[in-house]
Amino acid sequence: MQATAVQPKKRSEFSKNTPGDKILLIIGYVILGLFVVAIILPVVYIILASFIDPITLQNTGLTFDFSKWTTMAYQRVLSNSQIWTGFGNALLYSVLFTIVSVVVTLLAAYPMSRADFKGKAFFNTIFVITMFFGGGLIPTYLLISDLGMLDTIWAILLPGAFSVWNMIIARTYYMGIPKDLQEAAEIDGASEMVYFFQILLPVCSPIIATIAMWQFVGMWNSYFDAMVYLNSASKQPLQLVLRSILIQNQPEPGMVSDMQSTAERAQLAELLKYATIIISSLPLLIMYPFFQKYFDNGIMAGAVKG
Amino acid sequence: MNKASVKPAPKAGFNRTLHNTWVYVRQHWQLYVLFMLPAFALTVIFRYIPMGGIAIAFTDYNPIRGIFASDWVGFRHFQRFLSSPDFLKYLVNTLKLSVYGLLWGFPAPILLAFLLNRILSQKTKQNIQLVLYMPNFISVIVLCGIVRILLSPTGMINSLLGTRTNFMTMPSAFRTIYIASGIWQGAGWASIIYTAALSNASKDQKEAAIIDGANIVQQIIAVEWPAIKDTVLIQFIMSVGNIMSVGFEKAYALQTDLNLGTSEIISTYVYKKGLLDGDYGFSTAVGLFNTVINVVLLVSMNAIVKKMNEGKGI
Numbered sequence: 001m002q003a004t005a006v007q008p009k010k011r012s013e014f015s016k017n018t019p020g021d022k023i024l025l026i027i028g029y030v031i032l033g034l035f036v037v038a039i040i041l042p043v044v045y046i047i048l049a050s051f052i053d054p055i056t057l058q059n060t061g062l063t064f065d066f067s068k069w070t071t072m073a074y075q076r077v078l079s080n081s082q083i084w085t086g087f088g089n090a091l092l093y094s095v096l097f098t099i100v101s102v103v104v105t106l107l108a109a110y111p112m113s114r115a116d117f118k119g120k121a122f123f124n125t126i127f128v129i130t131m132f133f134g135g136g137l138i139p140t141y142l143l144i145s146d147l148g149m150l151d152t153i154w155a156i157l158l159p160g161a162f163s164v165w166n167m168i169i170a171r172t173y174y175m176g177i178p179k180d181l182q183e184a185a186e187i188d189g190a191s192e193m194v195y196f197f198q199i200l201l202p203v204c205s206p207i208i209a210t211i212a213m214w215q216f217v218g219m220w221n222s223y224f225d226a227m228v229y230l231n232s233a234s235k236q237p238l239q240l241v242l243r244s245i246l247i248q249n250q251p252e253p254g255m256v257s258d259m260q261s262t263a264e265r266a267q268l269a270e271l272l273k274y275a276t277i278i279i280s281s282l283p284l285l286i287m288y289p290f291f292q293k294y295f296d297n298g299i300m301a302g303a304v305k306g
Numbered sequence: 307m308n309k310a311s312v313k314p315a316p317k318a319g320f321n322r323t324l325h326n327t328w329v330y331v332r333q334h335w336q337l338y339v340l341f342m343l344p345a346f347a348l349t350v351i352f353r354y355i356p357m358g359g360i361a362i363a364f365t366d367y368n369p370i371r372g373i374f375a376s377d378w379v380g381f382r383h384f385q386r387f388l389s390s391p392d393f394l395k396y397l398v399n400t401l402k403l404s405v406y407g408l409l410w411g412f413p414a415p416i417l418l419a420f421l422l423n424r425i426l427s428q429k430t431k432q433n434i435q436l437v438l439y440m441p442n443f444i445s446v447i448v449l450c451g452i453v454r455i456l457l458s459p460t461g462m463i464n465s466l467l468g469t470r471t472n473f474m475t476m477p478s479a480f481r482t483i484y485i486a487s488g489i490w491q492g493a494g495w496a497s498i499i500y501t502a503a504l505s506n507a508s509k510d511q512k513e514a515a516i517i518d519g520a521n522i523v524q525q526i527i528a529v530e531w532p533a534i535k536d537t538v539l540i541q542f543i544m545s546v547g548n549i550m551s552v553g554f555e556k557a558y559a560l561q562t563d564l565n566l567g568t569s570e571i572i573s574t575y576v577y578k579k580g581l582l583d584g585d586y587g588f589s590t591a592v593g594l595f596n597t598v599i600n601v602v603l604l605v606s607m608n609a610i611v612k613k614m615n616e617g618k619g620i
Contacts (some may be wrong), residue, residue: 016310020521021521024522024523029424029542030415031422032418032422032434035438035493035494036437036438038490039438039441039494040439042452045456045462046452046455058460059461063326084520103344104344107341107344108341108346111338116571117334117337118330118331126346127345130353130354132547132600132604133597133601134353135357136590136593136599137577137580137589137593138355138589139355139358139359139590140359141580141581142362143359144350144367158352159352160352161348164345164350167345168456192337217443221445222555223445223446223555242445244449246447246454247451247559270460272457273462277451277455280448281443281445284444286444288443289483292435
């Protein structure tokens with residue numbers, strides 16, 4: 001049936017459109033094309049610029065005179081220990097946060113998905129209120145401080161671990177699982193725990209993967225919590241290291257200190273930004289096409305809720 | 307559960323419901339203790355206890371003496387904020403940034419979804435989507451780093467224009483930079499939800515429309531728009547509800563000393579006053595003010611949409 005549905009479409013190719021539609025389609029394709037170019041162009045520019053000698057880059061910009069090309073920026077960034085500490089911390093925080101968050105969220109979504117769960121309205125109200133109202137920065141900061149969590153990994157892992165939004169998405173997904181499955185499990189005498197872990201979770205793997213991906217990427221890319229709660233340089237995640245290089249114009253000390261003049265240091269610092277951007281973004285950008293198939297699942301599940 | 311319902315319930319009415327609930331909870335204790343407790347505990351500790359901490363907004367908070375021993379000042383912090391000339395500036399900055407952001411940023415992904423839907427080759431469509439989604443995986447810091455590099459006096463934009471303007475120091479450029487980079491990063495990703503809704507549009511209906519000789523505009527009005535209308539509405543309510551919570555992370559990372567005239571928004575002000583200057587009470591008051599406006603906006607928006615949409619809200 002799928003195949004026959006596609007065929008008439010293939011026959012009504014571009015030429016079958018009316019002149020008015022053709023103009024409209026061309027305008028549309030041009031807009032889309034411009035958008036794609038606008039995304040690719042800066043990325044290509046940064047990749048090229050990251051290989052160019054700092055003085056040339058400063059004075060003439062991009063050049064295809066390959067004698068002016070150098071991998072110096074990459075060597076300097078990659079040999080800097082703070083970058084690697086940042087990568088290590090970011091990976092540690094992101095992995096642990098994803099695990100904690102996914103476990104807590106999936107567990108809570110289960111009772112909320114059951115029609116017979118008593119207290120559902122109560123819990124629902126308690127959770128939904130937090131989506132719109134909160135204590136704000138200072139009260140939260142003081143709480144973390146009172147709990148003795150300042151400058152510890154707990155301040156990063158726990159406060160945001162339970163996501164109401166993801167719980168709603170997981171709950172919606174659970175509710176879409178055929179009821180026969182649960183009834184069959186009950187007849188077989190399976191307990192709730194057995195049903196949840198051995199029957200429900202395996203069929204929910206698409207949504208679990210999606211939520212895990214969101215949490216991982218979210219933690220990997222955020223800097224606010226780390227900026228507020230962590231002080232030690234040894235605990236800083238990648239984004240904070242990047243912040244000092246890219247935003248505050250403070251390259252890590254070892255990166256530029258061998259340069260003689262301030263001008264040279266400034267030019268080098270500028271070049272290092274390009275290489276830093278590429279190196280720090282590469283891991284996620286390489287991985288992302290592989291989990292692209294999970295996007296639609298997750299977004300659809302979210303859309304169903306609405 | 308069956309055994310319990312066979313037993314005669316003790317009394318009628320309220321006691322009976324109470325009894326039934328108790329029986330249910332005892333039988334399903336795992337649901338409460340193993341499944342619900344972790345999320346509930348995290349919510350109470352990290353969401354509700356700070357709500358109690360809002361009391362700080364009404365005190366001259368002294369970290370050594372604690373909330374209860376600090377001097378009670380009533381609404382003084384609110385008065386101080388509301389009567390300062392900065393108040394209006396930061397409020398306007400916040401509102402302009404998010405309202406303009408909504409006006410430009412909200413239609414962009416819908417437009418992209420319509421355009422993507424017109425591409426017949428699945429392969430081309432997927433390749434374009436791969437590019438469109440990519441910026442979403444770049445972090446805020448790297449995005450702002452890219453923006454600063456491209457807009458620097460020797461950066462790509464100035465090379466193309468043949469000028470040496472320092473855009474990052476221009477207050478008048480901040481909003482454009484913020485909103486345009488937001489669309490660059492987010493429009494593709496945000497289009498997924500509409501693309502999904504569009505692919506749910508009935509194929510039969512669409513083919514019928516084509517056979518009837520409907521042109522593209524007519525197809526959009528009759529088939530495609532109805533398919534995504536509800537999604538658009540919900541996304542819109544949610545965006546309006548978030549108007550006052552315009553992102554701290556990005557605004558802060560795009561701020562320079564010279565563009566603060568437009569880039570200082572309430573959330574960055576709260577951070578600076580509170581954590582950098584240590585003015586806890588005042589900062590909490592400003593934050594509370596922001597949250598309250600946000601809730602009011604969301605509730606009224608939901609009410610309006612309900613009225614327009616025959617009782618359907620969120």
